[in-house]
Amino acid sequence: xxxxxxxxxxxxxxxxxxxxxxxxxxxxxxxxxxxxxxxxxxxxxxxxxxxxxxxxxxxxxxxxxxxxxxxxxxxxxxxxxxxxxxxxxxxxxxxxxxxxxxxxxxxxxxxxxxxxxxxxxxxxxxxxxxxxxxxxxxxxxxxxxxxxxxxxxxxxxxxxxxxxxxxxxxxxxxxxxxxxxxxxxxxxxxxxxxxxxxxxxxxxxxxxxxxxxxxxxxxxxxxxxxxxxxxxxxxxxxxxxxxxxxxxxxxxxxxxxxxxxxxxxxxxxxxxxxxxxxxxxxxxxxxxxxxxxxxxxxxxxxxxxxxxxxxxxxxxxxxxxxxxxxxxxxxxxxxxxxxxxxxxxxxxxxxxxxxxxxxxxxxxxxxxxxxxxxxxxxxxxxxxxxxxxxxxxxxxxxxxxxxxxxxxxxxxxxxxxxxxxxxxxxxxxxxxxxxxxxxxxxxxxxxxxxxxxxxxxxxxxxxxxxxxxxxxxxxxxxxxxxxxxxxxxxxxxxxxxxxxxxxxxxxxxxxxxxxxx
Ligand code: ADP
Numbered sequence: 001x002x003x004x005x006x007x008x009x010x011x012x013x014x015x016x017x018x019x020x021x022x023x024x025x026x027x028x029x030x031x032x033x034x035x036x037x038x039x040x041x042x043x044x045x046x047x048x049x050x051x052x053x054x055x056x057x058x059x060x061x062x063x064x065x066x067x068x069x070x071x072x073x074x075x076x077x078x079x080x081x082x083x084x085x086x087x088x089x090x091x092x093x094x095x096x097x098x099x100x101x102x103x104x105x106x107x108x109x110x111x112x113x114x115x116x117x118x119x120x121x122x123x124x125x126x127x128x129x130x131x132x133x134x135x136x137x138x139x140x141x142x143x144x145x146x147x148x149x150x151x152x153x154x155x156x157x158x159x160x161x162x163x164x165x166x167x168x169x170x171x172x173x174x175x176x177x178x179x180x181x182x183x184x185x186x187x188x189x190x191x192x193x194x195x196x197x198x199x200x201x202x203x204x205x206x207x208x209x210x211x212x213x214x215x216x217x218x219x220x221x222x223x224x225x226x227x228x229x230x231x232x233x234x235x236x237x238x239x240x241x242x243x244x245x246x247x248x249x250x251x252x253x254x255x256x257x258x259x260x261x262x263x264x265x266x267x268x269x270x271x272x273x274x275x276x277x278x279x280x281x282x283x284x285x286x287x288x289x290x291x292x293x294x295x296x297x298x299x300x301x302x303x304x305x306x307x308x309x310x311x312x313x314x315x316x317x318x319x320x321x322x323x324x325x326x327x328x329x330x331x332x333x334x335x336x337x338x339x340x341x342x343x344x345x346x347x348x349x350x351x352x353x354x355x356x357x358x359x360x361x362x363x364x365x366x367x368x369x370x371x372x373x374x375x376x377x378x379x380x381x382x383x384x385x386x387x388x389x390x391x392x393x394x395x396x397x398x399x400x401x402x403x404x405x406x407x408x409x410x411x412x413x414x415x416x417x418x419x420x421x422x423x424x425x426x427x428x429x430x431x432x433x434x435x436x437x438x439x440x441x442x443x444x445x446x447x448x449x450x451x452x453x454x455x456x457x458x459x460x461x462x463x464x465x466x467x468x469x470x471x472x473x474x475x476x477x478x479x480x481x482x483x484x485x486x487x488x489x490x491x492x493x494x495x496x497x498x499x500x501x502x503x504x505x506x507x508x509x510x511x512x513x514x515x516x517x
Pocket of ligand 1: 452469482484
């Protein structure tokens with residue numbers, strides 16, 4: 001029958017379709033590359049449309065999300081209420097919203113999305129649709145979290161520093177102060193109280209803590225205005241761009257005090273060393289003086305005792321003559337007097353002899369040489385044989401005695417004195433004397449012990465003094481020179497002499513002889 005053909009020019013339509021396709025393509029590409037997705041929510045029907053790119057952000061295949069409830073299902077429950085509240089609040093005011101929330105990715109992983117959008121309204125102002133664009137901000141959130149913990153750690157370090165710390169931002173706002181800072185500037189508030197303070201206000205608060213507030217303020221202003229780094233009080237970032245300031249106040253009062261003290265003790269030390277040197281010098285002088293006067297004394301003792309000998313001999317001689325010729329011819333008293341004079345003269349002779357031998361000790365001494373102490377002891381024993389037999393004494397020598405370096409006859413003198421005393425000052429039936437020697441680090445220690453009457457501790461030092469005796473002559477004869485001589489001899493040998501004793505318990509006399517190199 002015929003054909004009707006309608007020919008329509010669709011070039012424009014094709015062009016529009018083409019450009020639509022291109023722009024859709026472009027949008028899709030932009031969404032994929034930018035990790036964003038678009039959504040469109042019909043509030044009336046509750047239908048929710050996700051672009052495939054948005055579904056991809058959730059790890060879902062296209063067309064999975066269909067309703068608003070599907071979105072809620074995949075949103076972190078802690079975020080839903082908050083985000084709905086803020087979104088609706090913005091929408092009600094006809095304002096766009098910009099929110100962040102967490103979602104559950106299909107893999108189970110949690111992700112952060114940001115959503116920006118707004119609503120369309122009908123003529124009555126009722127909301128018709130809400131549209132938005134979502135972005136995956138998980139990586140940014142992670143970075144922020146790391147930054148946050150780093151910052152916290154940084155603040156923690158600053159808090160626990162024993163320096164007072166004040167951190168100010170580039171726009172001169174207080175960002176951080178630590179407790180030390182508050183203490184240092186006598187501020188009663190908690191450190192966080194000052195966060196956000198301007199530099200100027202902060203300076204006002206702390207200024208009174210400076211000894212010279214006005215000067216300090218000028219200095220601070222100078223630093224702040226000129227961005228001067230001052231001895232590390234101000235920290236500039238590596239790129240040289242100022243991000244803020246870090247004020248560190250270190251309390252150097254203690255350091256100053258310590259330095260002061262150090263100086264003081266140094267001066268004291270120097271003074272002490274000086275004093276010490278002075279004392280040493282004085283001591284040296286004193287020792288020399290002592291040596292000299294000792295020598296003088298010795299000389300005097302020697303000369304006087306020597307010179308006294310002659311007149312004494314005369315007195316003794318003539319009183320003896322008197323006694324012989326006139327005894328019984330005068331009255332009884334005269335006989336007694338003569339007897340006393342004779343005894344006194346004899347005793348004086350003894351004393352002078354002792355004094356002479358004491359003062360001769362140094363001049364009569366011979367050179368040091370090796371001495372076999374066993375041999376010395378043998379001589380002593382034979383010298384004392386008579387007395388010891390008389391007193392029924394038992395003398396034990398714990399041989400072998402060592403060989404030492406010294407003056408033989410003087411050593412004999414020492415032993416003889418000590419052993420004789422041990423027998424003399426003894427009230428036992430049979431006095432027991434023990435002689436022994438013990439090697440020490442620096443030489444030998446000899447000991448002579450007895451079972452005699454003993455010596456009370458308070459007199460033990462005195463008995464070594466010249467003419468010092470603890471007993472009456474009638475009780476125990478003697479002049480009191482023996483131990484003084486021993487002391488002098490042991491001194492000359494570089495040793496020491498001492499006694500250990502208690503009353504009635506016997507005595508042990510010790511003397512040390514250092515070994516000569
Ligand atoms: P002297 O024997 O001539 O009295 P010493 O100098 O030898 O002089 O002794 C001084 C004093 O020390 C003695 O008078 C005596 O009191 C006391 N003394 C010395 N040796 C002993 C001893 N072994 N036991 C008790 N007393 C002693």
